[in-house]
Amino acid sequence: MNKDDALIRKFREGNRACFDELYNTYKERIFNFINRKIGNRAVAEELAQEVFINIYLNINRYEPRGLFKAWIYTIASNLAKNELKKRSSMRQVSLSGRVGKRDMDIDLESVLTKDGFSADSFVKNGELKEAIENALKSLHPLYRDVITLCVIEGLSYEEAAKALKTNMKTISSRLTRARKQFIKKIKVPKRSGVK
Amino acid sequence: MKHKIPFELLSRYIDQRCSLSERERVESHLSECESCRKTALLLKNSNLVIRHADREKLSTAFDRAFNQKLHNTLKSREENRIGFIVTRVLQRTREVFILPSPMLARVVVTLLLFVSAYGVLTHLVVQPVQIVTVKGKVMIYSHRGRKWVKGTKGLLLGKDDTLTADRGSFADIAHANKYRIRIKQNSEIKIAKLLPKYVPGKTVYNLKKGKTLVHLSKKFKGSRFVMATPEATATALGTDFLVDVSAQPSMMTRLGVLNGRVKVVSTFRPEGEPKQQQVILGGGEATEVFKGDVPMAPRQLLEKEWQEMTEFYEIGEKVQVALLISNGKYRTRELLRPAPLYISDLEPKEAALDLMKAIELIDNAIKTKDRNKHLQGIRTLEAIMAMHPSLGHKPQIFLFIGAYYNYLGMPEKAIETFRKVSRKYPESTFASMALYATGIIYEEKLNNTKEAEHYYALVLRKYPKSPEAQMIRSKQD
Numbered sequence: 001m002n003k004d005d006a007l008i009r010k011f012r013e014g015n016r017a018c019f020d021e022l023y024n025t026y027k028e029r030i031f032n033f034i035n036r037k038i039g040n041r042a043v044a045e046e047l048a049q050e051v052f053i054n055i056y057l058n059i060n061r062y063e064p065r066g067l068f069k070a071w072i073y074t075i076a077s078n079l080a081k082n083e084l085k086k087r088s089s090m091r092q093v094s095l096s097g098r099v100g101k102r103d104m105d106i107d108l109e110s111v112l113t114k115d116g117f118s119a120d121s122f123v124k125n126g127e128l129k130e131a132i133e134n135a136l137k138s139l140h141p142l143y144r145d146v147i148t149l150c151v152i153e154g155l156s157y158e159e160a161a162k163a164l165k166t167n168m169k170t171i172s173s174r175l176t177r178a179r180k181q182f183i184k185k186i187k188v189p190k191r192s193g194v195k
Numbered sequence: 196m197k198h199k200i201p202f203e204l205l206s207r208y209i210d211q212r213c214s215l216s217e218r219e220r221v222e223s224h225l226s227e228c229e230s231c232r233k234t235a236l237l238l239k240n241s242n243l244v245i246r247h248a249d250r251e252k253l254s255t256a257f258d259r260a261f262n263q264k265l266h267n268t269l270k271s272r273e274e275n276r277i278g279f280i281v282t283r284v285l286q287r288t289r290e291v292f293i294l295p296s297p298m299l300a301r302v303v304v305t306l307l308l309f310v311s312a313y314g315v316l317t318h319l320v321v322q323p324v325q326i327v328t329v330k331g332k333v334m335i336y337s338h339r340g341r342k343w344v345k346g347t348k349g350l351l352l353g354k355d356d357t358l359t360a361d362r363g364s365f366a367d368i369a370h371a372n373k374y375r376i377r378i379k380q381n382s383e384i385k386i387a388k389l390l391p392k393y394v395p396g397k398t399v400y401n402l403k404k405g406k407t408l409v410h411l412s413k414k415f416k417g418s419r420f421v422m423a424t425p426e427a428t429a430t431a432l433g434t435d436f437l438v439d440v441s442a443q444p445s446m447m448t449r450l451g452v453l454n455g456r457v458k459v460v461s462t463f464r465p466e467g468e469p470k471q472q473q474v475i476l477g478g479g480e481a482t483e484v485f486k487g488d489v490p491m492a493p494r495q496l497l498e499k500e501w502q503e504m505t506e507f508y509e510i511g512e513k514v515q516v517a518l519l520i521s522n523g524k525y526r527t528r529e530l531l532r533p534a535p536l537y538i539s540d541l542e543p544k545e546a547a548l549d550l551m552k553a554i555e556l557i558d559n560a561i562k563t564k565d566r567n568k569h570l571q572g573i574r575t576l577e578a579i580m581a582m583h584p585s586l587g588h589k590p591q592i593f594l595f596i597g598a599y600y601n602y603l604g605m606p607e608k609a610i611e612t613f614r615k616v617s618r619k620y621p622e623s624t625f626a627s628m629a630l631y632a633t634g635i636i637y638e639e640k641l642n643n644t645k646e647a648e649h650y651y652a653l654v655l656r657k658y659p660k661s662p663e664a665q666m667i668r669s670k671q672d
Contacts, residue, residue: 031251031253049260052261053261057268057272086327132244133248150210157212179206179238179241183241
């Protein structure tokens, strides 16, 4: 039995502190997941609270099979989707306009393939971090979801598949496409010299 | 060097999701190939930096707000009276069944329980409607509180509540995901009966003045929607319709239907008639009911009324792909300009993603004015149609492709594409457009009046009520 399931078992037996521990472990992650999905801090906080209220009220419905992460992200994903549906906006992607314009000047590709690259040096460089954030934000929502779950939140393919209500093969192919798109976004376009 | 490692395998290798043999294959290739080694390093380091991407901190009030919300939820749960009653009823039932009571008593109790449960479900457990959009000044008369309150987003409305929208204002109200009503400016509507929450039933609204648009979703199926006005009642047998009692002086109700059918019954009953007169309106039809009279015979929607109906796209369910054309008689001309194609952005499926890529290609072709790129865009669209047999909205996309060919000066290809629509989707509203567009191209681009006449005749014969037939008739007159 993994740690999350053990905490849930104790919470079901009446130990409220175990719920608090789960809440403290996941609250920031869930908030960030929703925030990335809907892009509104205040609403994301409210929805993250809803997620934990749902968990509290429906804890008996959870089957402890080591998939708590998948369950909590499913709830978060559903609430975020409902919120997006409520906004119900149609966007034109037709003959007159396109999305995702790139305005990147840093050659991230070279930085990331340089010998001796370390994540620590990256963390200290605010400009690089911002460039990565922008590249992530400009990914297609489907791809951003899968990158958030599998890379940032560290969910397994199986957990991500459950959370996004799809299968592992789709997760794998979406992740591949997401990485392709991400690499495309961080590449600086080659400029032809004008004399 | 030949790259034997697909990107997909490299991606799984980085995630340690490949088999031992795959792993060995990748590692052996990486030891030889500089380019793939660089890609693998890029993937690995991308993972690292993405993991270190900024996480926003929660606000300091988050925990307090959560605890407050949880407390309130638990409290209201405890106070839930229906839950309490149900528990008591269940307890009693258990007692009756456990005690050695006679068979007849058990049957009677079971029947009574069923009847009362049905009664509770249909009459007591109703779901309130919620205001989902407000613009301008919208006021609510709360029947329960016996006072007027300002209408705000999220406010719940119950039976006998009244909603008014002032000049320049409107409100959308929704019942879960079953129906939506837009109450337009200068309108007053009262909720006479609400829909049961768990079982199909009937909902009734009284429109005292003004104008409403009603959209019923698929989930409404099995229930009845009635909009009553001083002159008539409209019972929905379909999905999208408009009710208007804003005429001055207010002695008339106008009804228009976009989709499905609506039964219109006048409140007036002619002397000697056993019951009121009714007419059934189909999609694209309208009628008027004057005070003290029976409903007029159905007529075609006017151009202005079609335009009013486009508002349904704002309140109804989203469409994934839509052509930007009006629903009026000029729609075929608008299509041939050509019309833009819209794709919904919300959670698109894989097919919609491919479509967006095609649209980007076309976008690029327009910017560069490159004919070959235009053709590439069209071919990509055609390939998507072949690749995704279950893709919805195909007639719209075919129409878009046909109009596009016409735009590029390829009338024969345009005609060929339009024929696909009229042959494959003869029941759709787009079939008459495709036939009419074919006729126009024969007449105006190929100077073939005989063929053009043939297609115009086909429209008149097959789709006599369509806006295109209306255009052809007015042209012939």
